[in-house]
Amino acid sequence: MADFDHSNKGHDHTHPHPLQADHAEPQTREQFLGLALNALLVEKGIYEPEDIQRTIEGIEMVAPETHGARVVARAWVDPDFKVALLADGFAAVKSLGLDPGYAELTVLENTPNVHNVVVCTLCSCYPRSLLGRPPAWYKSGEYRARTVREPRAVLQEFGVAINDDKEVRVHDSNAELRYIVMPERPAGTEDWNEDALAALVTRDCMIGVAVPKIRTHNSKL
Amino acid sequence: MNAGQRYDLGDRVRIDDRREPRHHRTPAFVKGQTGIVTRVCMDQAKPEDVAYFTMNGPRVPVYRIRMMQCDLWPDYTGKPDDTLDIEMHGHWLQPA
Numbered sequence: 001m002a003d004f005d006h007s008n009k010g011h012d013h014t015h016p017h018p019l020q021a022d023h024a025e026p027q028t029r030e031q032f033l034g035l036a037l038n039a040l041l042v043e044k045g046i047y048e049p050e051d052i053q054r055t056i057e058g059i060e061m062v063a064p065e066t067h068g069a070r071v072v073a074r075a076w077v078d079p080d081f082k083v084a085l086l087a088d089g090f091a092a093v094k095s096l097g098l099d100p101g102y103a104e105l106t107v108l109e110n111t112p113n114v115h116n117v118v119v120c121t122l123c124s125c126y127p128r129s130l131l132g133r134p135p136a137w138y139k140s141g142e143y144r145a146r147t148v149r150e151p152r153a154v155l156q157e158f159g160v161a162i163n164d165d166k167e168v169r170v171h172d173s174n175a176e177l178r179y180i181v182m183p184e185r186p187a188g189t190e191d192w193n194e195d196a197l198a199a200l201v202t203r204d205c206m207i208g209v210a211v212p213k214i215r216t217h218n219s220k221l
Numbered sequence: 222m223n224a225g226q227r228y229d230l231g232d233r234v235r236i237d238d239r240r241e242p243r244h245h246r247t248p249a250f251v252k253g254q255t256g257i258v259t260r261v262c263m264d265q266a267k268p269e270d271v272a273y274f275t276m277n278g279p280r281v282p283v284y285r286i287r288m289m290q291c292d293l294w295p296d297y298t299g300k301p302d303d304t305l306d307i308e309m310h311g312h313w314l315q316p317a
Contacts, residue, residue, distance in 0.1 A: 104262055121248045148250065151290075152299045167302040170290075175246045175308040176265045176283050 019052060022136040060133045065203040067098050068130035068180050072206065073198035075107075076185045085182075093130070101129035104177045108169070108208070115162050116181045117155065117208030119147035120173045127178040131203055138207065148172060158209040181208040188214060227311060228284060232258045235317035236286070236309060244272035247313050251305075255317040256288035259306065267310060281311040 018025060019038070026032050042049055071093055075082040085092040089105035105127065108116035120126065121144045126134035137143050147154050151168045155161075162168055171179050183205045189197060204210035228234055238253035246268040262283040270278035290303040297303070 121250070122246060148305055149294060150298065151303070164300060166300075167304065168290075168299060169303070170305045172248070172305060172307040174248060175268065175310065177262060177285070177308050 020056060020136070024136070024140065056133075059128070065131045065206070066198065068127065068203070068206045069198040069201035070194075071096060071098065071107075071130065071180070072182050072201045073194045075182055076197055077194050082182075089180075099129040101127055101178055105130075106171075106177055106179050107182050108171060108179055109182045110184045110208075110211075112166070112184070114167050114169055115155075115160075115208070116169045116171060116179075117147060117151055118171045118173055118179045118181060119144055121145070121148055122174045125173040125175075125178065127180050130180055131206060135203070155209060158204070160209065160211055180206045182206075183212050186212050186214055227282070228258045228261070228314065228316075230258055230261065233317045234258060234284070234286060234309075234314040237313045237315060241269065243269040245269050245313070246308075246310065248307075250293060251286075251288065251307055251309075254288055254293060256286035256307075258284050259287045260285040262308065265310065267312060284309050284311065284314065286314075 019035070026035055038052070041047060071085065074096060075085050081092065084095070085107050086109060089107040090100040092107075093100035093105060108118070110116055120138075124134050124139040126138065128134070143154070148170055151170050152162055155168070173179055183201065185197070186200065189200070200212040200214065202210055202212070205212050233255055234257075235255045236247065236251050236253065241247070262285060264280040265283050266276055266278055266280055270276070285306055286309050288305050288307070289301075290297045290299055290305055291301055293305060
């Protein structure tokens with residue numbers, strides 16, 4: 001692993017850095033190979049580092065995570081839409097004028113008896129058209145290995161305690177389908193409008209590692 | 222019904238426990254395990270073909286399979302009802 005070492009035009013690298021700031025330092029042979037290949041392609045003039053950055057930004061701009069939140073909020077206020085969404089997520093999302101992505105979309109409803117959480121054990125399958133780029137932790141080996149193995153412990157670490165009488169349903173998004181979790185609508189929001197409801201639905205709620213919370217104090221940040 | 226569908230909702234199936242050098246989208250932890258078909262999804266190309274850019278090979282049905290966590294992990298510490306749902310390509314399944 002330490003043999004990745006190249007020098008070019010005035011700066012020496014003794015080890016490669018991840019391309020995205022929130023990614024962990026490379027550890028596997030494949031990660032080193034990928035970064036080495038990237039460095040060679042840049043050195044050869046096939047593309048420039050700015051092109052990579054622009055591509056990453058392009059992926060991030062595909063959709064803000066608020067698109068998913070709009071879908072959930074609509075389902076909370078519109079029972080007919082909710083039925084349609086659970087039956088055929090792809091068509092229902094499209095009917096809102098949003099991009100359901102290229103794959104079959106499944107909406108997983110949390111209920112008083114079931115809590116859903118999504119993981120891709122093999123890589124990073126994720127509903128990018130509704131939630132944007134997957135967070136680094138979603139792609140980490142630890143999240144992928146542990147969520148199928150001990151989901152309740154993982155959820156606890158995210159701050160979500162699941163009662164013993166509730167079933168935890170893990171969804172391994174390992175192939176052709178994409179998933180978002182529809183969290184339970186919090187009590188006390190009965191007279192909230194759709195925009196206010198959507199603001200409660202964070203990205204993590206739609207992965208299943210958080211539940212919507214009503215803020216009881218104003219942040220000073 | 223999808224062309225080539227061999228399983229219906231509620232059928233119990235076993236995931237093949239075999240080695241496959243190509244990318245095949247069947248994680249090791251479900252190989253040899255059994256579960257119930259909870260949905261028949263759209264037909265898809267085989268991941269083993271797609272891995273080598275063969276996009277026009279035979280298409281197979283994709284199923285969602287529900288397994289019990291206690292079956293997957295003998296020392297599972299969660300609750301008996303906890304489940305794992307996973308997508309499986311039809312050519313990795315056998316009746317169980």
